[in-house]
Amino acid sequence: xxxxxxxxxxxxxxxxxxxxxxxxxxxxxxxxxxxxxxxxxxxxxxxxxxxxxxxxxxxxxxxxxxxxxxxxxxxxxxxxxxxxxxxxxxxxxx
Numbered sequence: 623x624x625x626x627x628x629x630x631x632x633x634x635x636x637x638x639x640x641x642x643x644x645x646x647x648x649x650x651x652x653x654x655x656x657x658x659x660x661x662x663x664x665x666x667x668x669x670x671x672x673x674x675x676x677x678x679x680x681x682x683x684x685x686x687x688x689x690x691x692x693x694x695x696x697x698x699x700x701x702x703x704x705x706x707x708x709x710x711x712x713x714x715x716x
Contacts, residue, residue, distance in 0.1 A: 625699060630669040630679060630709040634660040634689065635702070659716065660705065661686050669709075679709050686716045 627633055637659045662685045668678040681687060694707035 625664055625704075627664055627666040627706060629666050630677075631666045631706055632662050632679070632681060632709060632712070633664040634687065634694070634705045634707060635663050636660040636705055658691055659686065659688050663704070681709065681712060681715060687712045688714045688716060 625633055662681055662683050665679055665681065665683055668676050671677055689705070689707055689712050693711035694705040697704050697706060
Protein backbone atom coordinates (compact mmCIF):
# COMPACT_ATOMS: atom_id res chain seq x y z
CA UNK A 623 0.00 0.00 0.00
CA UNK A 624 1.39 3.40 -0.94
CA UNK A 625 -0.37 5.81 1.37
CA UNK A 626 1.27 7.89 4.07
CA UNK A 627 -1.09 9.69 6.46
CA UNK A 628 -0.19 13.16 7.65
CA UNK A 629 0.08 14.55 11.19
CA UNK A 630 -1.83 12.48 13.78
CA UNK A 631 -3.83 10.38 11.32
CA UNK A 632 -3.69 6.60 10.95
CA UNK A 633 -4.96 4.21 8.27
CA UNK A 634 -7.00 1.31 9.63
CA UNK A 635 -8.03 -1.87 7.86
CA UNK A 636 -11.43 -2.71 9.40
CA UNK A 637 -12.06 -6.24 10.66
CA UNK A 638 -14.54 -8.35 8.72
CA UNK A 639 -18.17 -8.00 9.79
CA UNK A 640 -19.72 -10.96 11.56
CA UNK A 641 -21.71 -13.21 9.23
CA UNK A 642 -23.25 -15.38 11.92
CA UNK A 643 -24.48 -14.63 15.44
CA UNK A 644 -23.82 -16.90 18.42
CA UNK A 645 -27.19 -18.61 17.97
CA UNK A 646 -26.26 -19.68 14.44
CA UNK A 647 -28.44 -17.19 12.55
CA UNK A 648 -26.80 -15.97 9.34
CA UNK A 649 -26.91 -12.18 8.89
CA UNK A 650 -27.55 -10.89 5.34
CA UNK A 651 -25.15 -8.28 3.87
CA UNK A 652 -27.74 -5.49 4.16
CA UNK A 653 -28.17 -6.00 7.92
CA UNK A 654 -24.49 -6.26 8.92
CA UNK A 655 -23.20 -3.55 11.22
CA UNK A 656 -19.99 -1.73 10.40
CA UNK A 657 -17.07 -3.12 12.39
CA UNK A 658 -15.59 -0.91 15.08
CA UNK A 659 -12.34 -2.84 15.31
CA UNK A 660 -9.40 -2.89 12.94
CA UNK A 661 -5.66 -3.10 12.43
CA UNK A 662 -3.43 -0.07 11.86
CA UNK A 663 -1.60 -0.42 8.53
CA UNK A 664 -0.02 3.06 8.32
CA UNK A 665 0.56 5.94 10.73
CA UNK A 666 1.58 9.56 10.43
CA UNK A 667 4.58 11.07 12.26
CA UNK A 668 2.52 12.75 14.99
CA UNK A 669 1.03 16.09 15.89
CA UNK A 670 2.99 19.32 16.13
CA UNK A 671 2.44 21.32 19.32
CA UNK A 672 2.02 25.10 19.46
CA UNK A 673 5.71 25.37 20.42
CA UNK A 674 6.68 23.49 17.24
CA UNK A 675 7.64 20.21 18.95
CA UNK A 676 6.56 16.90 17.41
CA UNK A 677 4.31 14.83 19.68
CA UNK A 678 4.62 11.19 18.51
CA UNK A 679 1.58 8.91 18.23
CA UNK A 680 0.80 6.53 21.08
CA UNK A 681 -0.27 3.80 18.60
CA UNK A 682 1.88 2.05 16.01
CA UNK A 683 1.52 0.03 12.83
CA UNK A 684 0.24 -3.46 13.64
CA UNK A 685 -1.87 -2.45 16.66
CA UNK A 686 -5.46 -3.69 16.77
CA UNK A 687 -7.68 -0.81 17.83
CA UNK A 688 -11.28 0.07 18.59
CA UNK A 689 -12.67 3.24 17.02
CA UNK A 690 -15.93 5.21 16.98
CA UNK A 691 -18.77 3.89 14.84
CA UNK A 692 -19.02 6.92 12.55
CA UNK A 693 -15.47 8.26 12.80
CA UNK A 694 -12.98 8.73 10.01
CA UNK A 695 -13.10 8.76 6.21
CA UNK A 696 -13.61 5.57 4.22
CA UNK A 697 -11.35 5.02 1.21
CA UNK A 698 -10.76 2.17 -1.25
CA UNK A 699 -7.28 1.30 -2.48
CA UNK A 700 -6.67 -1.73 -4.72
CA UNK A 701 -10.21 -3.02 -3.99
CA UNK A 702 -9.50 -2.98 -0.23
CA UNK A 703 -11.53 -0.86 2.20
CA UNK A 704 -9.61 1.35 4.62
CA UNK A 705 -10.47 4.04 7.13
CA UNK A 706 -8.42 7.19 7.84
CA UNK A 707 -8.95 8.48 11.38
CA UNK A 708 -7.26 10.90 13.76
CA UNK A 709 -5.54 9.41 16.77
CA UNK A 710 -8.13 11.11 19.00
CA UNK A 711 -10.89 9.03 17.33
CA UNK A 712 -9.24 5.79 18.50
CA UNK A 713 -10.93 4.59 21.66
CA UNK A 714 -8.63 1.75 22.78
CA UNK A 715 -5.83 -0.61 21.78
CA UNK A 716 -6.83 -4.27 22.04
